[in-house]
Amino acid sequence: MLRYIAKRVFSMFLTLLIIATITFFLMKLLPGSPFNNQEKLTESQRFALNEKYGLNDPVPVQYINYLGKLAQGDLGYTFQYDGRTVNSMISNGIGPSATIGAEAILFGTLIGLILGIAAALKHNSVIDYGAMVVAVFGIAIPSFVFAGLLQYYVGVKLGWLPVAFWNGPEYHILPAFSLSVGVIATVARFMRTEMLEILGTDYILMARSKGISKNAVILKHCVRNSMIPIITILGPLSIGLITGTLVIENIFAIPGLGEQFVKSINLNDYPVIMGTTLFYSFLLITIILVVDILYGIIDPRIRVAGGKS
Amino acid sequence: MDKLLELENLHVSFQTYGGEVKAVRGVSFTLEKGESLAIVGESGSGKSVTSKAVMRLLPNKIGSIKEGSIRFEGKDLAKATEREMEKIRGSEISMIFQDPMTSLNPTMTIGKQIMEGLRKHQNMNKSEAKERSINLLKLVGIPNPELRVDEYPHQFSGGMRQRVVIAIALACNPKVLIADEPTTALDVTIQAQILDLMRDLQDKTGTAIILITHDLGVVANLAQRVAVMYGGMIVETGTADEIFYKPKHPYTWGLLASMPKINSDSKELLAIPGTPPDLMNPPKGCPFAARCPHAMEVCIDHMPDATDVSSTHKAACWLLDERAPKVEPPEAAVVGGAR
Ligand SMILES: Nc1ncnc2c1ncn2[C@@H]1O[C@H](COP(=O)(O)OP(=O)(O)OP(=O)(O)O)[C@@H](O)[C@H]1O
């Protein structure tokens, strides 16, 4: 298991290096410079700024410098504000982003599990069909559509919850819920399928033939085993959430990482774009790794196989 | 006679999209204390459905007992509540399933799976239950039970898993053990070991066994009495000797003829031609009529009654009627002769 983790961590850093390289050269290919938009700048001022941020150096030199700093965890300076580091921008933005992300995945998984279990236990009933209709809509309709609908009806028309901004717990509800709809749908569908399959297995019949009550069998044998594969979809789901936050933060004007990222793209702020991309990649790869390890710990079949390899 | 379990005129049906499948159509038999009864018959004859009905583990909503009674120590299980059944399952009547690869929960240690029943029925605390689980594993012949009790099913071979399943089934000293094709999924050598184990355990515990199988070889090894099932009915019952040496029903003849004979020169197995009846529209008369080489007109429209051959031997066939022509069992079905 330790060797397996070491191998995975090594390949994780390799992946990050490749991503860093690709992002760097893609940035260089893009037209425009960060200071193009500031029309008031004179040619010499622009040159001075480029000099200051090292943009006049040959590309390979810039690349080496960039990697050197990166190795120390230094993502450089933003072009938008004088003297601010990308690291500080990321750590400022991550708070709200991580909060709604975590809220969405926790809430979404919980509700998804409940819906999926209910649908499976009441297979082919109104509850089952209802849950699956919810699931299909949840998967088909993008989160920003829900966001817009919720803003309009719950925020504007009913006035129950704030339409935008980030000033307290009640500001979390609409964005986190909009984000979680996809999670609810995916988890519900997955859980229902797993449950139905396991309910039909011999070991459920065996458990019942021991005299264990139906509810105990469902809880201890069926729900538990059905949840194991759910862990594998939490990885891709979290990835979806991260891209989801990019849009949702803009819609709800939440000062998170996503909003900053989009703004930086509009301003050609290379260091922030690269820094955020790398940060997102790091996050994704870590999530996938953690999910894999978690799966190995929870599923005894994999646990042993991993131990031997 | 100590009647432990008595099925009378049991009817079980499944509601499917195509209509009602009448899987069991009037099954009656008795099981005495400590006895072993084999139920044999081709695939689809209703053996598993009968045993699941006894456990009241028919699939909810679609499967139901239509008629008849299942008396266990005087109590009709067909009318028992789910609560009452939970007390009986695992403690009075337990069951082993065909495929040991799928009948254990892959994510639970086998110790926990054995302990579940013990803790429920015998109010044992964790350490007592674990102690007993280790003893049970020893009893069914699993080496190093103290270590293996904490292992998961995938760490056991097929034969070992079936031993674990047997340990689970016997954990609370049930009075009846229903073994639904306990060896079908195993290698031949392992099959023999499992059958030996079951016979050995029966001697030790005095549990009555209902052994379900389509392999008459297995029956010869273990059962004192045999019920032959066809098309949802029992067509012949008798002691093992009566069924093997004096079979009366043409379907039993067919089964015996299709049994591989160890000392026989002919390698060919005589499978019974034709297919079992459609249980959605079961035949009015004898269920075997469409495939029976001796079928008469009366067989098609009229159900033959079970006729007593001896005090322990019954068969439902018109050939036993005094007006019927005398027919001898085919050469291949004569067990003694062919050996
Ligand atoms: N859940 C179900 N829904 C519909 N029909 C069923 C169901 N279970 C069993 N049956 C029908 O009941 C009949 C008897 O099935 P059963 O499983 O008892 O056969 P069996 O004698 O145990 O055969 P095998 O040797 O294959 O195990 C079959 O015709 C089958 O189609």
Ligand code: SF4
């Ligand atoms: S009743 Fe008729 S059809 Fe049925 S087994 Fe006897 S002879 Fe054959």
Ligand SMILES: [Mg+2]
């Ligand atoms: Mg069966």
